Amino acid sequence: MASIRQYFMSRIGRNLSWKLTTGSNRFGDPSYRQYTIVVRGLHGLELLATVESSDYDANGNPISRSPQDHGVSKVNLELVYDAMDALEWLCRAADPKFFAKYNRDKVPDRTRKASEGIENRIAALHSNKDVPPPKPESLERFLAFWKEQKGVVLPALFTAEDGTVRARWQDGANKTLWISFPAKGQLSWSASVPRIGNHGLRKLSARCPDAQDILPLAELLGIGTALG
Structure with a gap:
């Protein structure tokens, strides 16, 4: 069974994805934001990845013409409980202004x-x-x-x-x-x-x-x- 670290080590350079559904019906607001995460490497238990995002309406039509580049994001794998959780926190770290609007009430244990x-x-x-x-x-x-x-x-x-x-x-x-x-x-x-x-x-x-x-x-x- 691969650990989370081993999982990401085997996927360096590959595209991974994570999506945040906003539930918004307001004009101009995305129904969901799709993130593309490319793992760049690990330093011990620190995972480094580049993150891009694209917005879509409720019908799956793209709102943004081109992906938004959020640069390099980092997460400590000791603080996550599985790989999908790690992807979420990479996105949250890369796109803090967006998540300030759609943030959780508190960070779960x-x-x-x-x-x-x-x-x-x-x-x-x-x-x-x-x-x-x-x-x-x-x-x-x-x-x-x-x-x-x-x-x-x-x-x-x-x-x-x-x-x-x-x-x-x-x-x-x-x-x-x-x-x-x-x-x-x-x-x-x-x-x-x-x-x-x-x-x-x-x-x-x-x-x-x-x-x-x-x-x-x-x-x-x-x-x-x-x-x-």
Whole structure:
């Protein structure tokens, strides 16, 4: 599993995007502002990127004739909880006058927000009457695993027929990592990645006695899941 830093290291020079929807219906005001972020490098945990923006109306028609160049922006990756959060803060740092108008009331606690996110997904498992409830011992193993992760996006959570918790990270349309958390024994995991130069997916299923080894192995297979 790629950390946030590793995720951005692998995307130096590539275009990334983030959008702020304003909800404004006033003439001349954008319905949303689309940001293009190009990662330029990292100095330790400080991410540097150039940022441009373009405005659009509610129908997706461009308001601005050419992108506005906001120059270089920086963010400390220790202060964010996932890659999309880092992109947002790059945009906020690059375009402060615009965000002064559409700012949040207060800056949320990053750790608390990530914690609340996983709690909400666990609550959804318990409330979904169409799937088996999570087995307590399995859920405890997942939570113990999750507490050790830093800079990893929230996974989608599911339960197997016996109540075993399963976590899924999706990297784009065709790279997937699953980890199952049985009540006892080794953790099982599976991965799928595209075949290079051919059709279809390469698939792997394995068991691992040490949970900390699964994420680096997934990274070696080319699965970067900091964006989920």
